[in-house]
Structure formats: C-alpha cells, structure tokens
Amino acid sequence: MKNASTVLIVIVFLTIWEIGARLIDKSFILPSPIQILLKSWELKEVLLLKHLPITLLIILIGLIISIGLGTAIAIWMSSNAYVRNALYPILIASQMIPVIALAPIFVLWFGYTIWSKVAVTVLITFFPITVNTFDGLSSGNKENEELFLTMGATKKDIFLKYLVPIALPHFFSGLKVAVTLSVIGAAIGEWLGAQAGLGYFSRRMMTQFDGAGVFAPIFILTLIGISLFICVNFIENRMIRWRLKN
Template identity: 80%
Template sequence: MKNTASLVIIAGFLSIWELGARLYGKAFILPSPIQIFIRFWELREVLLLKHLPVTLMTIIIGLAISIISGTAIAVLMSSRPGIRKALYPILIASQMVPIIALAPIFVLWFGYTIWSKVAVTVLITFFPITVNTFDGLSSGKKDIQELFLTMGASKKDIFYKYSVPTALPHFFSGMKVAVTLSVIGAAIGEWLGAQAGLGYFSRRMMTQFDGAAVFAPIFVLSAVGIGLFICVTIIENRTLKWRIKN
C-alpha cells in the first residue's frame, strides 16, 4: 500500500508538471517530463557512456575516503575523550562553510582533475558518516560493558562484540545520508570546474538554452542517488539480520 501511495503521488506530480510546462510553453526554461525523457533518449550514449562513468568514479572515490577516514576518526573520538574534544568542534565548523564557496578553491588547488570533485564529495559526505558512527559507538550502555568486564572480556572483546554491533545501525543511517549527498557533491564539483561528468554536461547545456538537456543529466543523477540508497539498504538488511524490525 505504501508503494502504491508513493507511485500515485509521483504520477500526480509528473502530471501537474507536464500540464504546467505545456501551458507555460517555454521549454528552454521549463521542459515537460516527456520532453526531458525524449532528450535523454537522444543523448543516452553521451550521458551514460561518457559522462556517467566520470561522475560515478568521483562518487566512489569520495565515499571510500569518507568511509575509511570517517570511521577511523569516529573510533578515535569514542575511545579518546581528548581527541573528541579537539576534533568535534572542527567537524561541526567544517559544515558551516558553504560548499559552493569552497568548490572553486578546490579547483584552484587541484585543477580540473578528478581530485577537485573528490574533495567536494568528501567534504559533504564525511560529516554524516563520522557523526553517526561516533554516536553509535557512544550509545552503548555502561552496565552492559561492566557486565562484559566481570565475565572476563577484554576491552578489545567489548569493542568488537558489543560496541561495533551497537554502532552498525547508526553507521548505516549515516551511509544512507552520505550516498545521497555524494551525488550532490560530485555534481557541484563538476558544475563549477570540470571537463566531463553529468554536472559539467548540465552546465554546458544551460549555456545553449537547451532546457530539456539540462534536466536530462539531473534525471540520471537522481537515478544514481536512488540506486546507491537502495544498495546501502540491501547491505544493511543483510548485515543486520539480528535486528528486529517492527
């Protein structure tokens, strides 16, 4: 029933969009969904074979760096109060600066290479992974940890057999946020400085006043974000089989 309701809402939204775009009559500003799909089909080889792989590579590298570094820092902060007090304010401050303002600086530092886009992606995905993992590692109950100790468990045993399982749901929650933000980060980086990628293609089509072609890569980016979210959900469900869902 929930899926049916979602489909009805989406269909209603697209119908209103289609009708409004046709009444407006300026496709270069507001193309209709049908016009966008037709334009996507015309550009499918360029979008899917040339620009999509570039954007996917940026997303994958950025997420990999964020997962490894974010998890490592979360573990350090949970085990060392001094490190937590030193790094936590810096993590928060890193999210106060608008990404759109930092992206040109990354282009200045790294040029029009993939690393300027990766830097934007890492900056935008690092925070949710780190904070959610840290919250998960810190959510363990002290009395249970003390019970482990009285039963002869070492700190290593407590970490791997209690803290990590407790933190996993929080980690996957952060991952769900991060994978969707990674698409935004890659697109922003490509929009401001790139030679290939879906964000770059959308910006180039905007200069040609081709509204449908501007929306076509956005459609692909949305599909990528949804696909990544579904992948994380599948991995979460297989990893957390022990968790009881209501």
C-alpha cells in the same frame, strides 16, 4: 501495496509538472517530463558512455574515502575524550562553510582533475558518517561494558562484539545520507570546474539554453542517488537481520 501511495504522489506530481510545462510553453526554462525523457534517450550514448563513468568514479572514490575517514575519526573520538572535545567542534565548523564557496578553491589546488571533485564529495559526505557512527559507538551502556569485563572480555572484545553491533544501525543511517549527498557533491564539483561528467554536461547545456538538456543529466543523477540508497538499504538489511525481527 505499501509503496502505492508513493507511486501515486509521484504520478500526480509528474502530471502537474507536465501540464504546467505545456501551459507555460517555454521548454528552455521548464521542460516537461516527457521532453526530459526524450532528450535523455537522444543523448543516451553521450551521457552514459562518456559522462556517467566519470561521475560514478568521483562518487565511489569520495564515498570510499569518507567511509574510511569518517569511521576512523568516529572510533578515535569515542575512545578518547580529549580527541572528542578537540575534534567535534571542528567537524561542526567544517559544515558551516558553504561547499559552493570552497569548490573553486579545490579547483585551484587540484586543477580540473578528478581530485577537485572528489574533495568536494568528501567534504559533504564524511560528516554524516562520522557523527552517526560516533553516536552509535557512544550509545553503549557502561554497565554492560563492566559486565563484559567481569566475564573476562578484553577491550577489543567489547569493541568488536558489543559496540560495533550497536553502532551499525547508526553507521548505515549516516551512510544513507552520505550516498545521496555524494551525488550532489560530485555534481557541484563538476558544475564549477570540470571537462567531463554529468554536472559539467548540465552546465554546458545551460549555456545553450537547452532546458531539457540541462535536466537530462540531472535525471540520471537522481537515478544514481536512488540506486545507491537502495544498495545501502539492501546491505543494511543483510547485515543487521536481528533488527528486522524486533
């Protein structure tokens, strides 16, 4: 019942969309949800067997790199004030540059290979992981750390048994943002320069003025983003059960 309001809002939105699309009656501009579903079913073999695996691979590689890179940078900044003061402004500046402007440069550097799309995905996703993890590691109480030291704990013990547990909720918050952004990053990379993938297929359908064909891969990308978010939420609930009891 707690999700009933969400389901109701989605149904109302889709109903308005369906009615509006039928009134406009220009499917190449605004296809209806039913037309999109039918097109998705019609193209299921091409989308699911040919283009989906490529997009998923880009997303997963990008996320793995972002998690490793973002976590490492966050730990480095939290343990060294000089590094923090030097890197934090650069991290902020990296997000000020429009990704859509950098994507063609990545294509020049890496060509139409998978790595140009991975680079776009990493650029978008590593920031929320880095910042949230850093905030979590920095939220420890100095008095508690001193108490650990007086009880004979080493710096490694403090990090693993005190800082990591309090940073985990922050890490997962950043990861939830990152997994949704990873879908956008992969789609943007494929849109601007690719030979396969859901983003590429959507752009190709646009050149054919096939509105439902444009939305069909977007529909699948949306499902991917929702599925990844649910997976991260499930892992978070399993790893941080103590928070659910509060």
